[in-house]
Amino acid sequence: MNLRHMKIFVAVCQNSSITLAAKKMYISQPAISTAIKEMENYYGVKLFDRLSKKLYLTEVGKMVLSYALHITSLFDELETTIRNSDTIGALRIGSSITIGTHLMPNYIKQFSSKYPNIQTFVTINNSDIIENLVLDNKLDFALIEGVIHSKNLISKSFLNDELVVICSLNNPLLKKEVISVKDLETQKFLMREKNSGTRELADSVLLLHGFSAIPIWESISTEAIINGVSNGLGIAILPLRLVQNFIKKGTISKLNVVDINLKRKFYIIYHKNKFLTSSSIEFLKLCTE
Template sequence: MTLRHLRIFVAVCEEGSVTLAAEKLYLSQPAVSLAIHELEEHYGVRLFDRISRKLYLTSAGNRFLEYAVHISSLFDEMERDIQNWDTLGALRIGSSITIGAALIPKAVALYSQQYPDVEIKMVIDNSQVIEKKVLANEVDFGLLEGAVHDPNLVAQDFAEDQMLLVAAPGHPLAQKEQPLLPQDLKSQRFLLRERGSGVRELFESVLLAHDLSVEPSWESINAESIVEAVVQGLGVTALPYALVKQDLAAGRLTALTVEGMDFRRKLKIIYHKNKYLSRSAKAFLELCRQLASQFLLDSNP
């Protein structure tokens, strides 16, 4: 079994066809079929079910694909890192939306001054998407909010921030004496981030601890659109302080305090447990840790 076998297997999985994989790899169809046969013979398992001239991954095939993708990507990583050891190449970073807005621009700017020959490739999306990209080795590491769900990921806390429940100053909840009681949130119109975001996950887990649940009237990946809707009196939302502090200072929003509800959370650095982090990658993570104290000062009420 060789790296060539793994690459052929991954190509067949990606293309869903021996013929298309052969075309992609500039190999003959018999050569691709032979490689798959040799893999199945070597491990004594069936990797594909062949039904009606179509290929379907078996359970063993799905498991093998995880290893094949990881091993292939590690080899590519070794080639890139050894040839361009910490002076050239690219650093692929994934970030959740809040961190991407509040911390990443400054971190990347400072990092680029120290490592001008390292190209930064950023992906900013919700925490669930970033976690999947780290697992698939589409990014070298991620910075996100909330819980980490896969045991193959290493997660390190690097900062803490505060999420706030906010409404327009004229909203009925804003007019009530603070702190509010959890039951005051019942039957309110909530405007929330999409499922899969760290913000949404934390908000729902805090409510669940108080035997509450809500069905949002608005869902959006765009925090700015949520803020504007709340300012117009369309409902209540929960967002990180970093994303609402200017509107709070301008009096467009009011923070709501609910008795017994704590919306603090840890911000995390995540990477695959088998991931080799280069010196330049570690330097970026260390820079994020150094900036964390300033991030906290700027991002918490």
């Protein structure tokens, strides 16, 4: 068993095909098949189910892939580190939408001014998708607003944040002196998509009060939700950082709900087997400062 076996296994998994893996690696199909069979014989397990001429990873195969991705990644990083100084290379950074909108541009600007020869590639999406990209080693590390769902990830908080409840300027709740979660049950909800960090916190907090909101509108776009709220379609729970300018401009209003806690933290996440280069560590230091 050697690195070649691991690279072939990863290529087959990523392409879901021995034929495509053979073409991309410039290796014959029989050689690919032999390498996979050697791995299965070596470990005494079945890595793939072969059904209707298609390959499906077994549960053991999924576990092996998790390690294989990082074994091959470590080797690639070793070569990069040896061939380049620490001020040359690239960082693949992931970010949830709130962080990507308000914090990431400044982080990249500061980092690039200090390390002009390091390219930074940023992917912005909801926290759940970003987490999976880190697990698949398609990102070196990420900054997210939600809690992690995998034991293979390391998570460290680096910044406090808060969600707020927003409504249109004509919402009747604004006339009440005291607003409770019970009052929110009378409202229609516009919410971020499922599995986003914002949605997960909003759902969990409302559930603690015995209330499950069924949104009339779900969107990955915060701006779309804000526009819907400003037009009186309903209320929303969104990050204060994303809505504070709209509140200041008088486009929407904030509802001060007395019995609800929507504070949270932002997290740095990376795979537990990931080797962080010194430039990666410098970027993470920048975030914590």
